[in-house]
Amino acid sequence: MAILEVKDLKVNYGLIKAIKGVSFEVNEGEIVALIGANGAGKTTILHAISGLIPKQAGTVTYCGHDITSTSAFKLIPQGLAQVPEGRRIFQELTVYENIQLGYFTGKDKKDYDELVEKVYSYFPILKERSKQIAGTLSGGEQQMLAMSRALMSKPKVLLLDEPSMGLSPLYVNTIFSIIEEINKSGTTVLLNEQNARKALSIADRAYVLEIGKITMTGTGEELLNDENVKKAYLGG
Amino acid sequence: MSTIIDGLSLGSIYALIALGYTMVYGIAKMLNFAHGDIIMIGAYALFTMMNLTGSPIVAIITAIVVCTLLGIVIEKVAYKPLRGASPLAVLITAIGVSYLLQSVAQIIYGAKARPVTLFSLGTVKFGEVTLSLSALVTLIVCAVIMVGLTLFVKCTKIGRAMVAVSEDKAAAQLMGVNVNNIISITFAIGSCLAAFAAVFYLLQISATSPTLGSMPGIKAFTAAVIGGIGSIPGAMIGGILLGLIEKLCQSVTALSPYTTAIEFGILILILLVKPTGLLGRKRREKV
Numbered sequence: 267m268a269i270l271e272v273k274d275l276k277v278n279y280g281l282i283k284a285i286k287g288v289s290f291e292v293n294e295g296e297i298v299a300l301i302g303a304n305g306a307g308k309t310t311i312l313h314a315i316s317g318l319i320p321k322q323a324g325t326v327t328y329c330g331h332d333i334t335s336t337s338a339f340k341l342i343p344q345g346l347a348q349v350p351e352g353r354r355i356f357q358e359l360t361v362y363e364n365i366q367l368g369y370f371t372g373k374d375k376k377d378y379d380e381l382v383e384k385v386y387s388y389f390p391i392l393k394e395r396s397k398q399i400a401g402t403l404s405g406g407e408q409q410m411l412a413m414s415r416a417l418m419s420k421p422k423v424l425l426l427d428e429p430s431m432g433l434s435p436l437y438v439n440t441i442f443s444i445i446e447e448i449n450k451s452g453t454t455v456l457l458n459e460q461n462a463r464k465a466l467s468i469a470d471r472a473y474v475l476e477i478g479k480i481t482m483t484g485t486g487e488e489l490l491n492d493e494n495v496k497k498a499y500l501g502g
Numbered sequence: 503m504s505t506i507i508d509g510l511s512l513g514s515i516y517a518l519i520a521l522g523y524t525m526v527y528g529i530a531k532m533l534n535f536a537h538g539d540i541i542m543i544g545a546y547a548l549f550t551m552m553n554l555t556g557s558p559i560v561a562i563i564t565a566i567v568v569c570t571l572l573g574i575v576i577e578k579v580a581y582k583p584l585r586g587a588s589p590l591a592v593l594i595t596a597i598g599v600s601y602l603l604q605s606v607a608q609i610i611y612g613a614k615a616r617p618v619t620l621f622s623l624g625t626v627k628f629g630e631v632t633l634s635l636s637a638l639v640t641l642i643v644c645a646v647i648m649v650g651l652t653l654f655v656k657c658t659k660i661g662r663a664m665v666a667v668s669e670d671k672a673a674a675q676l677m678g679v680n681v682n683n684i685i686s687i688t689f690a691i692g693s694c695l696a697a698f699a700a701v702f703y704l705l706q707i708s709a710t711s712p713t714l715g716s717m718p719g720i721k722a723f724t725a726a727v728i729g730g731i732g733s734i735p736g737a738m739i740g741g742i743l744l745g746l747i748e749k750l751c752q753s754v755t756a757l758s759p760y761t762t763a764i765e766f767g768i769l770i771l772i773l774l775v776k777p778t779g780l781l782g783r784k785r786r787e788k789v
Contacts, residue, residue, distance in 0.1 A: 367677045
């Protein structure tokens with residue numbers, strides 16, 4: 267059963283057609299990766315799903331509801347969260363205040379405490395740094411904070427945009443193993459990633475995006491072994 | 503000593519107005535040049551209610567309600583449709599709203615200044631020094647409001663959402679924050695502070711006219727820029743600093759005619775040395 271379904275999505279930036287009719291689906295419990303080069307339109311698709319930018323055409327269905335024109339902030343309490351590209355944590359607030367904001371739409375104190383414990387168990391370093399101003403964290407720690415913030419809304423579906431961007435290989439491994447863990451605990455994941463090898467290695471299925479169109483799809487393993495994908499995205 | 507208290511009290515009025523500018527700028531990224539005129543409308547609300555009821559309490563409450571609602575309505579009608587438009591369009595609109603409010607006041611009340619006496623408080627003596635009680639009350643109430651506002655922004659959910667919206671609107675939406683609501687709340691708070699400013703300003707000048715808001719508006723805007731626009735403590739410091747400078751200059755006969763020139767001169771100096779204002783930070787451009 268598809269928990270998230272995108273049909274014939276078209277997005278324009280002025281005269282530029284960024285997304286030219288893209289359809290795909292994400293089933294409950296899966297990790298689905300969107301891979302593609304810079305400028306292929308991966309981020310645009312995630313922004314369109316989250317309601318951050320207007321869509322020219324197409325529909326987005328989430329849990330059986332049409333969310334094509336739902337405002338971004340209304341999707342969070344429905345369990346559709348996004349960790350945006352470049353982390354976009356609130357630099358002036360402390361680590362803890364950032365995490366708190368992740369629970370903005372929630373109201374239950376006990377539920378809140380449990381969630382905080384849970385994200386601290388994923389990322390113990392954040393507990394140590396809870397009083398630190400978020401802008402002073404390293405890139406990897408900021409990525410952890412951005413993920414924690416999104417997890418605080420108890421997402422059913424988590425959209426992750428370039429979680430490995432700008433991180434050292436060590437952090438990339440940590441982040442990816444936590445993505446797998448989050449997925450095992452019941453969260454469906456849609457992952458945008460330039461690091462195709464890494465993304466395909468954890469993805470159940472993947473779509474290859476080229477200049478606004480999906481050109482290929484398959485299981486993570488199929489694509490890892492595909493000659494064209496190898497040539498274009500895995501460095502031969 | 504009494505000059506210092508007068509300066510602090512005038513400064514805290516500037517600070518109240520500057521907070522309105524700075525909060526709206528921080529969150530909506532726009533300069534609300536109609537802010538001074540909201541004070542003027544507040545002053546006319548005080549004038550009308552004093553004439554109708556004679557009760558300062560009723561008048562003050564009316565002014566607060568009128569200003570707060572006016573702030574929300576202006577944002578909804580004039581600024582909200584321009585969200586995402588070029589900053590210049592928004593700026594021109596704000597100036598337009600400013601003239602609109604002044605003209606409306608002039609049509610209803612005429613161009614002449616109207617006397618308003620809310621209440622007179624007299625003076626108190628501490629040993630040798632005589633202090634104006636209204637200056638003391640102004641100072642104390644403004645201090646309470648500023649502490650309250652700081653706590654509100656630091657410690658409440660809405661306050662943190664305001665910080666989040668001011669930093670990154672899209673990321674705030676991804677936390678489930680309704681950005682439009684937060685902007686409305688910000689306008690409401692700023693305009694409510696303008697009502698308080700109207701009360702204290704009238705205690706000092708005892709008359710209202712359609713252009714009442716222009717000068718304190720410009721001075722407070724200067725204060726906000728001196729403090730670093732967008733920064734709440736910056737607005738407070740900038741306001742107090744400007745008030746002190748103004749009263750100190752006025753108390754020295756030789757400097758008194760140049761008061762305003764000195765104030766803006768100091769603005770220019772501060773901006774030359776620190777272009778972002780005293781507490782302003784450079785925001786990194788997002789790529």
